[in-house]
Amino acid sequence: MKYQNSQNWQALVGGIIAAALILLSFSSFVIINPGQAGVISILGKARDGALLEGIHIKPPLISVVDVYDVTVQKFEVPAQSSTKDLQDLSASFAINFRLDPTQVVTIRRTQGTLQNIVSKIIAPQTQESFKVAAARRTVEEAITKRTELKQDFDNALNERLEKYGIIVLDTSVVDLNFSPEFSRAVEEKQIAEQRAQRAVYVAREAEQQAQADINRAKGRAEAQRLLAETVREQGGPLVLQKEAIEAWKQGGAQMPKVLVMSGDSNSSVPFLFNLGDVAQEPTLSR
Structure with a gap:
């Protein structure tokens, strides 16, 4: 009887040990899928070297792997600035970016999560880049030279985010708004230009009509001259x-x-x- 109980305990302990070994074996490696990069932390300290796609071995129980999405991300970020002629200008930018897989360890150490990256890095740097681009031109030039405005913004943003391991793929201006005073001034200018164009059209039409009258008078005079010559000849x-x-x-x-x-x-x-x-x-x- 005692021998039987001893065998049961041995079987139970053996099962527990086997389960523990299986559990340890599964926790001793991690799979990183395509479009991801991982950072392994041992006892709370991030280890150098990013984990790229594939299977990686890690110390069981004492290590944690943070996985980052390194595919293209898109966020809309608002920005406000003043132009060269001190007019208020606001915009909304759609920014397509991705994290540099080789820099995820630095990102993990300095910024942490993707939400922190957007709120603490991308949003403020977008604001500063827009200020740089808008301050170089007047509000009217911001409209007529919108492509150049965006190019200046892209250059400033790329330069600022590159050092954080953030790769900007593309940006687009979703909306560009001006102060109510400037909007009214633009509307009044357009109305004045339309009136001026109408006046020019009317003046040209009158000039053409006067020239037509002159041509008709010349034609009649020529006809009378030819008639007089014909009368004399016949x-x-x-x-x-x-x-x-x-x-x-x-x-x-x-x-x-x-x-x-x-x-x-x-x-x-x-x-x-x-x-x-x-x-x-x-x-x-x-």
């Missing part, structure tokens, strides 16, 4: 008589019933006489 009086008849027709009046030609050879225009008008006159009493 005998004169007969042509003038024909022109007088055509002018009468074009005037819309009814042609007279009687056409009297002057016997004077120097007369060029026919004398038009309507017998109907004579018939309507009262007869003189004798």
Whole structure:
């Protein structure tokens, strides 16, 4: 009986030891997946050398592995600044970045979590970089040279974040706002420019109309000159008589019933006489 109890205790202890060994064996390595980097801390002290993707051995029970996501992260960060002409300017930036896998140990020692990186590093450095870019130009240049403004911002932000092990991949200006006073000034300027453009258009239209009138007058004068030359070349009086008849027709009046030609050879225009008008006159009493 005693022998049997002894065997049971030995089996129980053996099972506990085996379970402990299995547990220790599982806690003696860590798997780092693609897109991750790990930092191993032994007794609370971060060990040099980042753990990249793969299987890594670590001391059981006394070590902890902090895993960081080193894929692309995106955060929107607001920023405010003053321009060169002391106008208020605010913006919101979308920043795509990732952590340098080889620098995660330094990041773990200095910043800790990803939330700390955003709030303590990226947000304030975004603010300072925007101040540098905005102070180089006026508020109007911030609109007309927006690409240059963004380039200055990118350069300043990359330089500031690189030393923290943060790689900036891309930035974009989500929103760019100006003070209400400047917005009103821009609106009034646009209205004034539209009115000025309208005035220029009206002036050009009047100038074109005046030039058209001049051209028509020149055309009529030239036509009259050519007509006079034609009259002289083709005998004169007969042509003038024909022109007088055509002018009468074009005037819309009814042609007279009687056409009297002057016997004077120097007369060029026919004398038009309507017998109907004579018939309507009262007869003189004798």
